[in-house]
Amino acid sequence: MFASFKSIGSYIPEKKLTNFDLEKIVDTSDEWIKKRTGIKVRHIANHDQATSDLAYEAAKIAIKRANIDKNDIDAIILATISPDYLCMPSTACIVADKLGIKNIMAFDISAACSGFVYSLSIAKSFIESGLKKNVLVIGAEKLSAITNYKDRGTCVIFGDGAGAAVIGKTEDKNEAILDVMASSDGKYSDLLITPGGGSKYPASNETLKKEMHFMRMAGNETFKIAVKTLTEDVIEILRRNNLTSSDVDRFIPHQANYRIIEYVRNKLDFPKNKTVLTVAKYGNTSAASIPMAINDAYENNNLKYGDLMLLDTFGGGLTWGSALVRFALK
Numbered sequence: 277m278f279a280s281f282k283s284i285g286s287y288i289p290e291k292k293l294t295n296f297d298l299e300k301i302v303d304t305s306d307e308w309i310k311k312r313t314g315i316k317v318r319h320i321a322n323h324d325q326a327t328s329d330l331a332y333e334a335a336k337i338a339i340k341r342a343n344i345d346k347n348d349i350d351a352i353i354l355a356t357i358s359p360d361y362l363c364m365p366s367t368a369c370i371v372a373d374k375l376g377i378k379n380i381m382a383f384d385i386s387a388a389c390s391g392f393v394y395s396l397s398i399a400k401s402f403i404e405s406g407l408k409k410n411v412l413v414i415g416a417e418k419l420s421a422i423t424n425y426k427d428r429g430t431c432v433i434f435g436d437g438a439g440a441a442v443i444g445k446t447e448d449k450n451e452a453i454l455d456v457m458a459s460s461d462g463k464y465s466d467l468l469i470t471p472g473g474g475s476k477y478p479a480s481n482e483t484l485k486k487e488m489h490f491m492r493m494a495g496n497e498t499f500k501i502a503v504k505t506l507t508e509d510v511i512e513i514l515r516r517n518n519l520t521s522s523d524v525d526r527f528i529p530h531q532a533n534y535r536i537i538e539y540v541r542n543k544l545d546f547p548k549n550k551t552v553l554t555v556a557k558y559g560n561t562s563a564a565s566i567p568m569a570i571n572d573a574y575e576n577n578n579l580k581y582g583d584l585m586l587l588d589t590f591g592g593g594l595t596w597g598s599a600l601v602r603f604a605l606k
């Protein structure tokens with residue numbers, strides 16, 4: 277028995293934040309942002325929308341497309357770095373309640389931009405061990421809530437959104453999640469960090485004054501490690517599955533920066549028409565970025581049943597990972 281990627285859905289908030297809007301807020305330019313990141317627009321949730329609201333909308337679509345009753349879902353794993361509440365309850369529990377699914381395992385995981393791939397790894401194990409039958413995996417972020425719109429090094433990059441997938445079981449290897457790799461190195465934990473509000477620096481007037489509740493990023497150092505790790509990940513997962521780049525139908529990398537994707541794509545010989553690119557229109561949506569990209573490819577008829585997807589991700593922690601997944605939505 278194999279775990280299988282049965283469906284996909286996403287939610288993109290209506291409100292757009294363009295590079296031209298950002299020009300009015302911080303010392304930046306459309307030209308700089310496009311040249312250095314490839315981003316043109318990102319979407320921003322309304323004030324009254326929390327991460328669980330975005331996740332709920334994406335989840336509804338994924339469940340409908342999976343063609344299962346919502347009560348057949350027996351676990352929800354939600355990856356986010358912008359949960360509704362900092363410590364508890366988990367956003368996954370809130371989403372379960374919004375969906376009207378009772379008495380199931382529901383929890384959040386924190387692996388930053390790698391959260392969706394990490395969640396896939398857990399869902400795969402749950403299914404293959406027989407512990408669960410249908411796992412709803414969600415990547416959802418309201419990053420605008422933790423972005424400092426005075427910091428041009430981060431605010432031009434991040435956006436909001438959610439993506440969700442139902443992971444079920446199959447006997448057919450042509451519908452299987454073939455492999456997931458996930459790893460980390462805490463030595464670099466301060467390259468991408470939201471320092472305030474946790475047990476190290478509990479929320480206080482001082483943490484507020486120092487704006488420690490916002491994300492901070494050492495962009496350039498992160499960039500250098502990202503290109504290296506993303507490339508090595510792909511080489512390793514292809515090697516251990518006896519595959520080459522040409523066996524992959526869709527290369528779906530974390531949408532952090534167009535230049536990072538281009539570097540990895542060229543290094544690994546993925547043609548542009550096999551590479552899913554959404555960074556220009558959504559920016560970096562952290563844990564939501566890969567499922568949003570999968571959904572985008574699906575809705576644009578760029579991904580079909582049986583296609584072999586290679587997911588590749590990198591994020592705060594530092595964390596990274598990759599996955600070889602057959603798309604099993606008919």
Ligand SMILES: CC(C)(COP(=O)(O)OP(=O)(O)OC[C@H]1O[C@@H](n2cnc3c(N)ncnc32)[C@H](O)[C@@H]1OP(=O)(O)O)[C@@H](O)C(=O)NCCC(=O)NCCS
Nearest residue numbers: 304308312389428429432495496498499502532533590591
């Ligand atoms: C953030 C990022 C776009 C910055 O691009 P970069 O080419 O590395 O730019 P640098 O940080 O070296 O800065 C170059 C210059 O641009 C300036 N700059 C930074 N942000 C700017 C902005 N939004 N607009 C205009 N200028 C900006 C810097 O101040 C610096 O100026 P200086 O040369 O006078 O000191 C890039 O580093 C990046 O994408 N990093 C990785 C992000 C990532 O993968 N995160 C992990 C997953 S979430």
